[in-house]
Amino acid sequence: AQKITQTQPGMFVQEKEAVTLDCTYDTSDPSYGLFWYKQPSSGEMIFLIYQGSYDQQNATEGRYSLNFQKARKSANLVISASQLGDSAMYFCAMRALNTGGFKTIFGAGTRLFVKA
């Protein structure tokens, strides 16, 4: 069975500081992809960053980086230099290629509040 766990229901961060959002996953499939999405109050899901299970380096996209620790099965999202517009729900997601079909499963989400 595949599972995504986000243990932080809510997080606060001061503007311009960095914040780490935790994500752990469980799968027996050696081929999988990990994603982070942002969902602002408007509801749309915005793709942020992707990490493949065979990628040797941690993914980075602008202010977003993914701290991928394969042995620990964790894929934490780091947002540097937080901005007020970063306040939103953040979902960690996984797609297991061989055992999960083409389905993406989502964690429970973490609500981030950026303080001015």
Next chain:
Amino acid sequence: GAVVSQHPSWVICKSGTSVKIECRSLDFQATTMFWYRQFPKQSLMLMATSNEGSKATYEQGVEKDKFLINHASLTLSTLTVTSAHPEDSSFYICSAATSGSKSSSDTQYFGPGTRLTVL
């Protein structure tokens, strides 16, 4: 990036009526589309996977006779909530994957969602 639209963005209907939600991939062909529902302050729960030209695959616990999915073309999938009841009130989100590739890295592009309220 690729654009996925949903229509309508919100709908209010009376209990017992049926509601159709459209999901379109605007600038790419989507062999596979997914339908999710999201209750307030909760995560996205996959309802079904829709492949063009074939029957949808429903997740366990999702009533296929209540949530009718049609994927008639590579750019359009529809979800019809039949005989809607207040407990069907939710945020419904579709997503589309670019056609052909089946790699783990394929990004899903999400529609903006449809908020359904059943009175």
